[in-house]
Amino acid sequence: MNTYVGRFAPSPSGPLHFGSLIAALGSYLRARSLQGQWLVRIEDVDPPREMAGAADIILRQLERYGLEWDGSVRYQSQQSERYEQLLAQLLASGRGYYCDCTRKRISAIGGIYDGHCHNLGLTQGAIRLRNQAQISHFNDGLLGHIDTEYSFAAEDFILKRRDGLYAYQLAVVADDHDQGITEVVRGNDLLEPTVRQCSLYQTLSWQAPQWLHLPLAINPDGNKLSKQNHAPALSESELSHTMASALAFLGQALPTELASAPVAEQLRYAVTHFQLARLPQQRQRPVPTLA
Template structure:
């Protein structure tokens, strides 16, 4: 009997897959397979100015080379814009969302929390207007499987937040929730840099009258200079020909303590072992950890 668990990995094609993103992929894959569930791959390519040609193919080829085989077809968010817009139009009509022409600088002046300037202005649709969703003063609380209880009041930390940008691009917060609902995602395993986004997403689940998934936010791996591994910093793309050694390193960083002899085993054998022995609670309940496998640069 198949499990009802549905997990996913959702990379952005703003760069190639690097070691930091591999850790998130491996963690979500192991969690899904350990629970005899499905593992989906969705490409979050809405931020078109940042997309790099060839990145999607590289990401998918790399996942395949590392033995991270997904279920079903790969979904691209760029093919689903009409679905997001339907929700925005519905909320605009009901008054749950509104147009806004406030500049980023004006919001910075309020400590980064939107003060609701355009809530009652009744601005029309325009090419230079963003769309914001109204939030209440409700505190959103959830139990993260690793980080523990997390609570946040979106009204106090962000205010009414953007669901469609001034340039017309659908915001991440809305797209990710609509897609996870549409795909039936029950469990989300991702990096702890997205922990602060979760309460806003929970607010959207509530507005859409849908149950929220379970969350597991794994620590980000930091370089010894204190920066996280990221596409922005140009972290080295993964080499498929180094998959065996790199996967073993990833399992070590994820605190799974893989046997040393697995370091030369095929990726399929490593993953079989890791699925059986997956214990995410071996990771520290922190947002960041240093990569214990990386050499310390000379002073």
């Protein structure tokens, strides 16, 4: 039986918040409950969105909450040579092509790219995938069969932006494949892009991992907890209370006597008693309030 390999892959745009902890904790529990590996990857390929020092802050936060990873941390900013190799391979085989269409043009035709440049033989611009796989559905380990709007799934999506930055779809597929990730556990905000990743896996003749998307944590006004919405950073003092709240959110509530126990003890219990069937199937959930 192959070893289970999971991962947590935050972008360093700010410190972790409660919603980030849900993604980290859910992936950690799934991996550890299966005696598998749990890796951490910093997705730092978009410098304009990054906060100086955030990567180190994130790693310290994970350590504070007892979420210890296996091996070395992988940084996407150090994988440029690999991404360029894949892009060259796709361009040479005709499965990738240059595009100089502007956002204004694409917006004017309805927001979905129409393949305008794929036969023009351009030699510069953004690089798009010639998406012949056009996968529009997949099976989620928690939510079951997921169908996505076909026009979105069939689009020739961007792999490298015209400003030279690598697109999320290319980097995440390359790294998950190269790191041997067997299941991707992450939040519902990334549910829709999964079909594009499936199409890229098929184009590269790679085996795709399994998928499991956790509910998003929302605040009282119904908005997703996110750095863009100014979600507060994880508490540095109320570790046990925050961990107990996160476990309750994931349907893995602790017994009363462990509500204030050290996080290491809480995690040991949670790993031992983790049940996939108890994960909530909602797309989003309010943050629980614990006494």
